[in-house]
Amino acid sequence: MMRYSEMFLPTTKETPSDAEILSHQLMLRSGMIRKLAGGIYTYLPLGYRVIRKVENIVREEMNRAGAQEVFMPAVQPAELWVESGRWEMYGKELLRVRDRHNRDYCIGPTHEEVITALVRDEIQTYRQLPMNLYQIQTKFRDEIRPRFGIMRSREFGMKDAYSFDATEQSAEESYQKMFDAYIRIFTRFGLTFRPVEADSGTIGGSFSHEFMVTADSGEDGMIYCTSCDYAANLEKAEIARPEEKHDVDYSPMEEVHTPDVRTIEEVSAFLGVAPEDVVKTMIFMSDGEPVAVLVRGDEDINETKLRNYLGCDSLELAMDDTILEVTGSPRGFAGPIGIKSRIIADYSLMNMKDFVVGANKEDHHIKNCNSGRDFEIQNYADLRLIREDDPCPRCEGKLRIARGIEVGHVFKLGVKYSKAMNATFLDSDGKEKLMIMGCYGIGIGRTAAACIEQSHDEDGIIWPMSIAPFQVIITPVNINDEKLSKTAEELYDSLVADGIEVILDDRNERAGVKFKDADLIGIPIRITVGSKSLAEGKVEVRFRKSGEVEKIPLETVRGFITKTINDGLKCA
RNA sequence: CGGGGCGUAGCGCAGCCUGGCAGCGCGCCUGCUUUGGGAGCAGGAUGUCGCAGGUUCAAAUCCUGCCGCCCCGACCA
Incomplete structure (x- = not known):
């Protein structure tokens, strides 16, 4: 196969100074990759051998699961993206280019538009469904901050599959087939991994799982239950609604002078109470509308949950002038009483009584505040960030936090794209219906990097047999x-x-x-x-x-x- | 985009503060010796000091602008 003396395999003794994580260092040292520009890498012979092996295992399992391989263009016309609405929505991560005729294109960061357009034009009847098409191809996402070598690069290899189904039930089956295939794939790589429930983000859709390779160097957080199967992305991790206790033995409300006391730490220290007895009032702008969000002082808002709950496109913390307008006071003294906005609260508020809030008045807070008596909370919801040792939402167990590398994800897309792009078929009842879609990605290079993160020692990489060069x-x-x-x-x-x-x-x-x-x-x-x-x-x-x-x-x-x-x- | 750091031989770095011959280690080339965990000796090659401008008798070094890279944050999935 190969003689070392003839192989282009430049190994180095020294570790390049700009490589932070082990997989990146070892890929450089072992002569697998070299950087061309920020987040853009060349695979040398050794590295490319590994990549091809990863691809081939993915290919085998996709074929086995009944998906068919295609190969779509990397350069995509803007019209498709305008049609799906993502030309506006996708933002700066989408690398846009113009051709000599001044027409707009993008370098594909993903291929929902192209595949939907293809299937829309070629599939007419339910008899042609279900259909699952995939490709292994180079994507480009203009990441703000590429890092960790091939782990988070701008140009990267990805396997992306798209399923089209006639019925919900069939779509469920397609999803499950991919889920099972992913289990087989990552098992063949010798990885320790876990499928976790995930937020479906702006790709949209109802449900998704991420396949996380457990690694301390991982960029993503996840939680898992110590006594059942529940595992989820940190942003998605649910908190069960607590039982509501009715306690009406309230103390009288009291306004206190708290000069220059703003943060939860300062307030609890100044008043001699625990952070758990203070309520944080945060003003968000949700599609331009102010919303007051209440959470217990020791907890933090999970913006993803809040965004999903509000169903808004844009969400950000309000600027100082908005805070002044809504609360009548500068930042640091916001509270729910008399506030000029909708008020929603995290479940952590449900059984609090006699708590401390901002007085909506500079340098003042209010003690012994109680919802129901002093102000009204429109809705309670699960809005806070999960923490270690929180109770599992599915069983009696406790949740643990771990870090992981997202190597794959499976999304149920529903009809988001088929609707936007009018991908319909004629059903057996003679009616035109929208195809139900799913999409399924695997990061090829990232998976190889994850293998190194999990399998190395002080001497170098330890490849599993399945993807060893x-x-x-x-x-x-x-x-x-x-x-x-x-x-x-x-x-x-x-x-x-x-x-x-x-x-x-x-x-x-x-x-x-x-x-x-x-x-x-x-x-x-x-x-x-x-x-x-x-x-x-x-x-x-x-x-x-x-x-x-x-x-x-x-x-x-x-x-x-x-x-x-x-x-x-x-x-x- | 904000904050910080870096850019000098293929790689890792020193030199810059305090301007005055462009250096070290690894790697590379030649020869001899060596040959079971990154050998030894001897000899040798290799630089637009990121780019442009300025100050100066003189700039890697000081000043200005730009570019690239890395880290932290914000952002995104």
Whole structure:
């Protein structure tokens, strides 16, 4: 397959200073990738071998799940995006370009528009459904801040699949098929991962799961229950509605002078009460309308939940002048009493009594405030950020927080795009209906990076057999020793003949250099051909992961290697 | 977009404060020795000091502008 001496494989001893996380450092050091510009990378031969293996596993499982591979254009006409409404909505992440005729295009960050247009034009009847089409293609998202190498780059490889169904039930099945395929895919990569319930964001739709690879370096937070299956993205993580207790034994309300006391910490310290006895009043602008959102002092608002609850497009904290207008006081003294806006409150308010709020008056707060008596809360909702040890919404267990890398997501899109772009079919009842869609993504490069995050040691990468760039590396200890190099060459030829992915380290380097490189690039099996063992007619088979070494007689190496690789592919 | 940092040989960095021969380590090339965990000795090559302008007898060094990269934040999914 490959001789090391001929391969373009520039490894380095030193770690590049601008690589922060381990997978990025190791990808650079092992000669897998090189940066061309911010968030834009070239895959070198070793890196591209890994990428192709990841793609092929994804491809196999997508095909197995009944999806068909297509290949769509990277450059997409603006009209499609105008039609779906995303030319306006998508924002600066969409890289827009003009052609020589001054027509607008974008470099596809995703392909809902293209696929919907295609299917709309070609599919007429329910008899042609369900249909699931996918592609593996380079996307471009002009991230504000690309980082962590290939983990969060601007240009990146992605598998994206789109399902079209005639009925809700069929759409559920399509979703489930993809969900199951994803489980198989990430299992084959040897990853420790977890599907978590997720917010469906601006892509829209009703339901979605993210596939999170657990890693401390992960950019995403997730929570999981210690005693049931519940797991969710931090932003999505639900909090159950507490039981309402009716306690009407209220103390009389009291206004107190609190000069220059603004934050929850300052208020609770100044008044000698716990943050749990203070209510935070935050003024948001929801599509231009002010809304007062109340949450217990020790909790934080989850803006994603709030946005979903309000069903608004834009949501931001109000500016100082708006606060003054709505509350009549400067920032830091907002409270619900007499406020000129709608008031909603998080569940954490439900059983609070005699709490502290801002007085809507500079340098004043109010003690012993109570909802119902002193002001009215229009609605209670689940609006706060989850915390470690919060109760599980599904069982009696407690929630834990972990970090993860989002390697895949599955969305139920519903009719968002079919409606906007008029993708209909004729149903058996003779009526025209909207196709029900789903979309399913896997980050190819990110998945490879996640594998490294989860599987490495101080010497380098430890690839699982399924995506290792080579399954075996043969290392003759000294290339100038005729016997060693001849044995290594013969072994190499026979393994190649067996269809094994093997690289022969035929460089005229000292053994230590070769060992270090073999470890760094993470080849699962190393066959060392050295004079001591060879005198006994044996070679040494060393496993990258465990470091264990077995001396195997030359005659039986081929069978041993084949079996080991097959076992490795099965369990990985 | 705001804050901070960086840009000097292929890579990692020093030199800049206090202007005066462009340096170190790794890598690379040649030769000899060496050959089981990143060898030793000897010799050698390699720079628009990010770009442009300014100050100065003299600029990697000081000043101005621009570009690129990294980190933190805001933003987005």
